[in-house]
Amino acid sequence: MQFLDMGNYGFYVWTAYGVTALAIAIEVIGVRLRWRALARAAGEEEDAP
Amino acid sequence: MKARHRRFAWIGAGIALLGVAAALVLNAFQSNLVFFFTPTQVVAQEAPQGRPFRIGGMVETGSLVRVPNTVDVKFVVTDSVKRVPVVYSGLLPDLFKEGKGVVAQGTLRTDGTFHATEVLAKHDENYMPPEAAAAMEAAHQHKAISMPTLKETP
Amino acid sequence: MNLYRYSAPAAFYPIAGVLAPWFALAAALCALVGLYVGFVVAPTDFQQGQAYRIIFIHVPTAWMSMFIWLVMAFWSVLALALNTRLSAMMAQALAPTGAWMTFIALWTGAFWGRPTWGTYWAWDARMTSELILLFLYFGVIALRNAIDDPRRADRACAVFTIVGAVNIPIIYFSVQWWNTLHQGASVSLTAAPSMAATMLVGMLVMALAAWLYTIAVVLVRVRTIILERERGAAWLDATLATRRV
Numbered sequence: 001m002q003f004l005d006m007g008n009y010g011f012y013v014w015t016a017y018g019v020t021a022l023a024i025a026i027e028v029i030g031v032r033l034r035w036r037a038l039a040r041a042a043g044e045e046e047d048a049p
Numbered sequence: 050m051k052a053r054h055r056r057f058a059w060i061g062a063g064i065a066l067l068g069v070a071a072a073l074v075l076n077a078f079q080s081n082l083v084f085f086f087t088p089t090q091v092v093a094q095e096a097p098q099g100r101p102f103r104i105g106g107m108v109e110t111g112s113l114v115r116v117p118n119t120v121d122v123k124f125v126v127t128d129s130v131k132r133v134p135v136v137y138s139g140l141l142p143d144l145f146k147e148g149k150g151v152v153a154q155g156t157l158r159t160d161g162t163f164h165a166t167e168v169l170a171k172h173d174e175n176y177m178p179p180e181a182a183a184a185m186e187a188a189h190q191h192k193a194i195s196m197p198t199l200k201e202t203p
Numbered sequence: 204m205n206l207y208r209y210s211a212p213a214a215f216y217p218i219a220g221v222l223a224p225w226f227a228l229a230a231a232l233c234a235l236v237g238l239y240v241g242f243v244v245a246p247t248d249f250q251q252g253q254a255y256r257i258i259f260i261h262v263p264t265a266w267m268s269m270f271i272w273l274v275m276a277f278w279s280v281l282a283l284a285l286n287t288r289l290s291a292m293m294a295q296a297l298a299p300t301g302a303w304m305t306f307i308a309l310w311t312g313a314f315w316g317r318p319t320w321g322t323y324w325a326w327d328a329r330m331t332s333e334l335i336l337l338f339l340y341f342g343v344i345a346l347r348n349a350i351d352d353p354r355r356a357d358r359a360c361a362v363f364t365i366v367g368a369v370n371i372p373i374i375y376f377s378v379q380w381w382n383t384l385h386q387g388a389s390v391s392l393t394a395a396p397s398m399a400a401t402m403l404v405g406m407l408v409m410a411l412a413a414w415l416y417t418i419a420v421v422l423v424r425v426r427t428i429i430l431e432r433e434r435g436a437a438w439l440d441a442t443l444a445t446r447r448v
């Protein structure tokens with residue numbers, strides 16, 4: 001609990017780290033999903049004819 | 050060849066733009082984004098007259114006075130050349146300390162006191178554990194005591 | 204070795220696919236080590252207490268935000284001078300990560316400034332020029348989307364990126380050139396770092412993690428850009444048919 005408290009600066013420290021983690025998660029998941037969708041689309045195009 | 054020439058023309062135009070952008074940005078910063086004025090500048094009347102500006106420097110050691118039962122404080126901002134007394138009514142940031150950096154926004158009255166509406170603490174770029182800071186402080190004071198004796202010996 | 208061989212999107216696509224997971228793994232390991240050093244090993248700070256621990260993400264992301272633009276400018280110069288497609292694709296792939304890094308640097312800076320300086324935001328030169336950098340990233344992404352022809356977009360974005368690079372030295376030297384609320388650099392090439400050793404180690408390991416993360420994400424993004432722009436090309440169909448990459 002003393003660790004989470006961060007000497008009364010817990011709110012600031014954990015908001016900074018939390019938003020950073022969120023930003024990284026959004027970027028990683030976003031780029032992965034986009035790649036997967038495009039790779040699948042490119043693969044299907046090839047199967048079509 | 051023509052396409053190549055045109056490309057170089059674009060690059061040339063880009064570089065010219067770069068120069069203009071740099072000049073504009075630098076000019077804008079120089080004239081509008083001076084974040085604070087030092088006490089020396091304030092005393093020399095280089096700070097803007099009649100409108101709010103920021104003053105920055107060190108909180109002079111021993112100058113901080115808290116008015117009892119209120120949030121009113123008085124302190125002196127110094128750059129070790131000139132001093133400007135500041136009055137402020139409000140909560141001070143955690144890092145506000147005597148001997149440390151401060152930036153205050155407000156107006157300069159005709160009596161030479163600065164009436165602050167906002168006080169920010171400006172800390173330096175040194176990071177160390179408290180024990181190390183205490184050790185350095187002790188070493189510094191030791192040096193300060195021994196310095197005059199060193200000077201006196203020819 | 205012929206470097207030109209790897210500068211073709213066809214050759215780079217599978218290489219990027221093989222490298223990306225390794226960079227991602229290395230980034231994750233570095234981040235774990237960096238956070239351990241930063242939160243467990245490194246002591247509290249003499250003037251800022253525990254609030255200074257935001258430095259372990261603020262400084263690495265702020266460095267990356269500036270460095271990514273310089274790398275984009277490097278690829279842009281190559282794209283204009285040699286007219287290579289992959290260089291422009293690399294610059295394009297870097298921009299969103301640069302924008303995220305700038306956003307994180309500004310956000311963590313705000314939540315560091317409030318407990319230490321006493322304000323989330325001030326219009327001082329360092330913060331204003333970093334905010335301009337965020338707008339420049341938005342600008343180059345918008346410019347890309349505004350031009351339909353990819354080759355013309357490449358050239359326009361390359362010129363924009365090279366011109367915008369003028370902001371980077373302004374950000375970096377702002378704390379020396381003007382009176383700012385933001386403190387000076389703790390770590391620079393010209394002076395000994397003004398930080399305790401364990402704090403410095405934690406910050407540098409996190410900086411390494413930010414580098415590795417950027418490489419991993421950009422490699423995956425450059426693959427999506429290749430898929431978008433080379434759609435229908437014979438090599439792409441062949442690559443996708445022969446291997447699951």
